[in-house]
Amino acid sequence: MEKFLTLTWFRRLVQLFFFVIMVYGSLFMTTFYSEDKFTQALPALSCAYDKQSGDYCSLIPLQHQMDHVVSGAFTGSVNLMQALLPTLITLGTFVILMVILNKAFCGWVCPLGFFQEMIHSIGDKLGFKRFHTLSTSTLKKVRPIKWLMLAFLVFIFPLLTGLGFLGHEMGDPFCRVCPSRILTTLAVGDTSQLYIDNSTTGYMIFSIIADLLFGLMIAMALTIKQPFCRICPMLALQAVFKKVGLLRLVKNGSSSCDNCGMCAKVCPTDIIEIQAVAEKPTNITYADCTLCGMCVEFCPDDNVLQLQYAGLPLFKSSKEYFKKRNKDQRSWERTTWSDVAPK
Numbered sequence: 001m002e003k004f005l006t007l008t009w010f011r012r013l014v015q016l017f018f019f020v021i022m023v024y025g026s027l028f029m030t031t032f033y034s035e036d037k038f039t040q041a042l043p044a045l046s047c048a049y050d051k052q053s054g055d056y057c058s059l060i061p062l063q064h065q066m067d068h069v070v071s072g073a074f075t076g077s078v079n080l081m082q083a084l085l086p087t088l089i090t091l092g093t094f095v096i097l098m099v100i101l102n103k104a105f106c107g108w109v110c111p112l113g114f115f116q117e118m119i120h121s122i123g124d125k126l127g128f129k130r131f132h133t134l135s136t137s138t139l140k141k142v143r144p145i146k147w148l149m150l151a152f153l154v155f156i157f158p159l160l161t162g163l164g165f166l167g168h169e170m171g172d173p174f175c176r177v178c179p180s181r182i183l184t185t186l187a188v189g190d191t192s193q194l195y196i197d198n199s200t201t202g203y204m205i206f207s208i209i210a211d212l213l214f215g216l217m218i219a220m221a222l223t224i225k226q227p228f229c230r231i232c233p234m235l236a237l238q239a240v241f242k243k244v245g246l247l248r249l250v251k252n253g254s255s256s257c258d259n260c261g262m263c264a265k266v267c268p269t270d271i272i273e274i275q276a277v278a279e280k281p282t283n284i285t286y287a288d289c290t291l292c293g294m295c296v297e298f299c300p301d302d303n304v305l306q307l308q309y310a311g312l313p314l315f316k317s318s319k320e321y322f323k324k325r326n327k328d329q330r331s332w333e334r335t336t337w338s339d340v341a342p343k
Contacts (some may be wrong), residue, residue: 025054
């Protein structure tokens with residue numbers, strides 16, 4: 001029973017709870033506005049194409065605002081304040097939520113992140129060879145992708161569509177390829193998003209890319225942790241505002257840390273910089289960090305790593321916790337479904 005009393009298992013329960021709310025939320029709402037969403041600026045990939053969802057992410061209104069509203073400021077059809085106000089409201093709500101939980105929306109709330117972690121666990125139990133970390137050269141190539149996707153798919157292409165330079169299909173390009181659009185709709189029994197749209201060449205290309213990306217994400221998640229999270233524009237948008245969050249990952253001094261590298265080894269997004277020695281308490285909530293807390297769990301030294309909220313420690317690394325957690329992890333990794341299946 002003690003093996004379930006860990007931060008990871010608690011986080012799994014939180015993820016499961018939010019998965020149910022994000023995907024099936026409308027089933028639990030009984031107010032007059034139950035068919036509407038709680039907010040349109042969630043810092044996690046909850047898709048509006050899921051008709052039963054309880055929320056949806058900020059990337060959806062941002063794309064539509066670039067296409068239909070902000071572009072009007074350039075054409076002169078609306079004044080500057082009318083053009084910017086909806087976007088400022090969306091970003092303002094986003095920032096407020098980031099203050100509350102910071103980048104933990106990715107590691108604790110996002111339904112697509114939870115799905116990838118479950119697929120990776122299935123890969124573990126099936127005995128697939130796992131890639132614990134990506135090479136430094138691969139990381140250098142992968143990390144800029146999320147910033148390019150944020151810039152072009154969320155802002156630039158939709159804006160150019162509104163200005164008439166691109167076709168209508170480029171008005172919400174990220175939504176057209178986002179794996180969460182397929183995942184969350186399939187989860188409620190809706191197969192309408194898993195298709196090839198041949199209405200135009202542009203829509204057909206987008207639908208093919210979406211299907212391939214969804215399948216590739218599942219295949220890669222069996223052996224690599226969080227494959228889509230590494231290129232997700234939501235993670236990039238969160239990184240812009242990560243310094244305002246009250247929840248942070250903090251590394252305390254260099255006297256106890258012996259640079260063993262365990263924190264970097266268990267990090268699901270391969271943040272190798274986390275193992276660097278800190279001379280004083282330092283906020284190390286890096287751009288790719290999802291505040292999952294795995295590094296804190298697997299730090300073998302007392303109080304070197306902490307999850308802090310408004311400066312107060314919520315969870316600290318400790319030698320005793322590490323010994324138990326590491327033992328449980330090794331037991332988990334050694335056991336496959338073939339070991340427990342009936343003979």
